[in-house]
Amino acid sequence: MVCKACEKPKVSYKKGLWSPDEDQRLRDFILKHGHGRWSSVPARAGLQRNGKSCRLRWINYLRPGLKHSDFTLEEERIVMKLHTILGNKWSQIAMHLPGRTDNEVKNHWNTHLKKKLVKIEGSSPHASMTKSLESDNGCPKLEKLIDENKSPDSLKSVSPTPYRSIHVANHAPSPKILFADWLPMFSGNDQSLSAPESDRVNCQQESTLNSEVLSPKLLQFDTIFTEVFLHGFEDARIYGGFKLQFEPVEQIFGFHDQAYTGLELNHDVFVNP
DNA sequence: AACTTCTTCAACCGCCGGCGA
DNA sequence: ATCGCCGGCGGTTGAAGAAGT
CATH class of the missing domain: 1.10.10.60 (Homeodomain-like)
Known part of the structure; x- marks a missing residue:
């Protein structure tokens, strides 16, 4: 034929x-x-x-080295965190999860993590979190937020009680920094981002987003993020004193705080009234 | 037990960019 | 510059099993 x-x-x-x-x-x-x-x-x-x-x-x-077990809490936390930064870049997210594939991450996100987010939203006064996380791509959102912050009106929003919304914005616009550019800032010798597919398995053995290489500041963030993820905003507030834990992002990641909005707090830091 | 609905996830599809002819 | 091939990616589908009635 x-x-x-x-x-x-x-x-x-x-x-x-x-x-x-x-x-x-x-x-x-x-x-x-x-x-x-x-x-x-x-x-x-x-x-x-x-x-x-x-x-x-x-x-x-x-492929050898693949896990076929359920996602651990640590893995879910990493997926959540990276998804807020990268959006639906499943292959990039999977690079940081040894033994996981982009397809697996994508499926797990769609079937489990989305639901958890909805749950979090239900217990959170900040309704924009899930909405933001549902976005297809995190980076354009960052650009949009950066644009919005050029207008003074953008600083007038008020979040629902019992929390008070504090804007940490009002900085001069910063050059756009891509995730691939800044990840090595806190991950040390991260070659996996640019490594070809064939090298990924080896790179993944030295996954960079683990507690051994995270800076103390990022670990601090991790603690709060995990608490929010697992228990919602209320518990996180009780757990650690939300406000005290957050600092301008340049202190944490080493660049402008607007990147922090990629973590979907939308420039709002919640504190006790 | 039988049927329906829901959930999960493996696999497919279509698009895109890189590369060589 | 153009074309075709290929690998990679993200969105979507549908089969299979689980849960509900």
Whole structure:
């Protein structure tokens, strides 16, 4: 059979779930020969699949070093934190979770973490948090906030009681700093952001967002973030004294506080009235 | 027990950017 | 400069199992 449009043999690929036999064939082949060009893998491995399907199966399921267990609280915390900064950049988020794939992170976000956020919102007076987190991409939002802060009117918003909203803005606009640029500021020798896919596994073994490399300031933030995530704003306030824990972001991350709004507090710091 | 609805997640789809011819 | 191929990514789908009635 020949496809007239492209003059190439038309192959009907198998779709759907992979059988244990197919998994075994693919695993054996790649461990023995490497994948090389994915488009050539199915034929060489004796599979009725297309190259993309093989690649996906290998990356998401067969690749050595993958975890197949439930997400831990620590992992969820990292996902939450990075998602507020990066938006739906699942592959970048997954880089910081050894043994997790972008697909897994994405699925976990959509099925579990979104719900937790809704729960948090239900117990929080600050309704914008979930809304912000639902945004498709965090970076444009940052730009928008930066724009908004050029207007004095942007400093007039008032959050609902019992909390008082304090704006920590009103700084001169700062140059845009991308996550990839500033992450190494607190993560030390982070090469995973620019590492090719093939190197990621090794890089992930030295995941950078762990407590060993986080600066004390970021650890301080982590504590609060985790408390908010797990218990909501009320408990976080009780837990540590929310206001006291937050400081202008340049002290924490080393650059303008507007980046802090990427953590979805929208420039509002909640304190006891 | 039977049926319906909901949830989860593996896999597919389409788009995009990089690269070589 | 253009084209085609390829890998990578994020959004979406749908099968399978769980939970509810």
